[in-house]
Amino acid sequence: MTLNTSVRLARRPAGMPVNDDWLIEAAPVPEPGPGEFTVRMQLISLDPAMRGWLDDRPSYLPPVAIGEVMRAMAIGEVVSSQHSGFAEGAIVLGTFGVQEYAVSDGTGVTLVNSRLGTPSMYLGILGTTGLTAYFGLMELGKPRAGDTVVVSAAAGAVGSVVGQLAKINGCRVVGIAGGSEKCAYVVDELGFDSAIDYKAPGLRQALAQACPDGIDVYFDNVGGPVLNAALGTLAMGARVVICGAISQYNAEVATPGPSNYMSLLVRRATMSGFLVFDYAAEYRTARKRLAKWVADEALTAPETLVTGTVADFNDVLLRLFSGDNVGKLILDVRPG
Ligand SMILES: NC(=O)c1ccc[n+]([C@@H]2O[C@H](COP(=O)([O-])OP(=O)(O)OC[C@H]3O[C@@H](n4cnc5c(N)ncnc54)[C@H](OP(=O)(O)O)[C@@H]3O)[C@@H](O)[C@H]2O)c1
Structure with a gap:
C-alpha cells in the first residue's frame, strides 16, 4: 500500500518555527471519488506568508489549524483521476499542502502549460511570485x-x-x-x-x-x-x-x-x-506577458531548488528568514 507522508501543525511556533512545531504523519494515499483526482507532489513552494498562517490571529486567510496539513502551493502530477478536466499525467498547480499526495476536486487548480514555462516557473515567475x-x-x-x-x-x-x-x-x-x-x-x-x-x-x-x-x-x-x-x-x-x-x-x-x-x-x-x-481575474493575461518577457530574455527567473522530502519542510522554510535563497525558494520532492 502506498503511503502519503504529510507535515501537520503540531503547535503554534513562538518566534522562529522549529522541528517540534510539526508532526510528520504517514497514512494510506486517499483514492479520488467521482469528480476528483489525486496529485503526486513534485515541487513545493516556500513563502514568507507561511509564517503568518501559523499564528492564531485575524488575517486574509484563516490560520492553519492544529493537526491540519501545512498549507502550501505546489506543483504535482495527476496520478489517478475521476475528473474530466484533469487527466492522468497532467501537471497541475494548486494549494495542495506540504504532503506527498493530495486529492482535489479541481477548485483553484491550474493546468501547467508547458508552452508558457516549466513547472517550477509556475511557482515562481509565472506563479504568485511573478504575479505579485x-x-x-x-x-x-x-x-x-x-x-x-x-x-x-x-x-x-x-x-x-x-x-x-x-x-x-x-x-x-x-x-x-x-x-x-x-x-x-x-x-x-x-x-x-x-x-x-x-x-x-x-x-x-x-x-x-x-x-x-x-x-x-x-x-x-x-x-x-x-x-x-x-x-x-x-x-x-x-x-x-x-x-x-x-x-x-x-x-x-x-x-x-x-x-x-x-x-x-x-x-x-x-x-x-x-x-x-485580488487580481486573480487578470492572472491569465499577466502570466502571458511575463512568459513573453522571459522568452524574449528581458526577464530572468532566478530559483533556488532544494532537493529533499516533505520532512525537510521546516529547515527549508527557515532559509527565507536567514536569506539563504536567491529568487524563488522551492522544495523539490521528486523521487530519485
Ligand atoms: N502582498 C502579497 O500578495 C504578497 C504575495 C507574495 C509575497 N509577498 C511578500 O513578499 C515578500 C517577499 O516574498 P518572497 O516569496 O519573494 O521571499 P524572498 O524575497 O524570496 O525571501 C525572503 C528574503 O527576505 C530577506 N529577509 C529575511 N529576513 C529579513 C530581515 N529581517 N530584514 C530584511 N530582509 C530580510 C532575505 O533576503 P536578504 O538576504 O536580502 O536579507 C530573504 O531571502 C514577503 O514579505 C512576502 O510576505 C506578498
Whole structure:
C-alpha cells in the first residue's frame, strides 16, 4: 500500500518555527471519488506568508489549524483521476499542502502549460511570485520612465522580478539586499543600476546617495528599519507599495511603526498595501506577458531548488528568514 507522508501543525511556533512545531504523519494515499483526482507532489513552494498562517490571529486567510496539513502551493502530477478536466499525467498547480499526495476536486487548480514555462516557473515567475511583482509594481507603484524605483529583498523571488520589471518600464532601479554577494548579483546578473547592503552600516546615507532626487517608487518586502530608511528618502508624490514585512514575521513582541511616516505628508506620498489574490481575474493575461518577457530574455527567473522530502519542510522554510535563497525558494520532492 502506498503511503502519503504529510507535515501537520503540531503547535503554534513562538518566534522562529522549529522541528517540534510539526508532526510528520504517514497514512494510506486517499483514492479520488467521482469528480476528483489525486496529485503526486513534485515541487513545493516556500513563502514568507507561511509564517503568518501559523499564528492564531485575524488575517486574509484563516490560520492553519492544529493537526491540519501545512498549507502550501505546489506543483504535482495527476496520478489517478475521476475528473474530466484533469487527466492522468497532467501537471497541475494548486494549494495542495506540504504532503506527498493530495486529492482535489479541481477548485483553484491550474493546468501547467508547458508552452508558457516549466513547472517550477509556475511557482515562481509565472506563479504568485511573478504575479505579485507585476500587480504590485504596475497597479500600485505606477512606474514611469525615469522614475527611481527602490526594492527591498531585491535578490528574492518577488524583489528580483520587481526590479527587472521596473527596468523594462524605463526606471532607474536600486536594490536593497543582505550582503555584498546578493548586491553584486542583482546588478551584474539582473541589470539593476545599483544595490545597497542593508546589513552594512549607514543604510539611510547609502539610500540618499543612490537616490539623489529621492525615491519615486519604494516596493517594500521587509518592513522594519529598511522601510523606515526608505520613508526618509521619498521624492515628491512617491508611491510606497507594501507587499510584505518579512523582518517582522517571527517577532514575539509588537513591532513599532515607522517613525519616518510623516514624510508621506511632507512629500505628498501614498503608501498602499495589496494582496495578489485580488487580481486573480487578470492572472491569465499577466502570466502571458511575463512568459513573453522571459522568452524574449528581458526577464530572468532566478530559483533556488532544494532537493529533499516533505520532512525537510521546516529547515527549508527557515532559509527565507536567514536569506539563504536567491529568487524563488522551492522544495523539490521528486523521487530519485
Ligand atoms: N502582498 C502579497 O500578495 C504578497 C504575495 C507574495 C509575497 N509577498 C511578500 O513578499 C515578500 C517577499 O516574498 P518572497 O516569496 O519573494 O521571499 P524572498 O524575497 O524570496 O525571501 C525572503 C528574503 O527576505 C530577506 N529577509 C529575511 N529576513 C529579513 C530581515 N529581517 N530584514 C530584511 N530582509 C530580510 C532575505 O533576503 P536578504 O538576504 O536580502 O536579507 C530573504 O531571502 C514577503 O514579505 C512576502 O510576505 C506578498
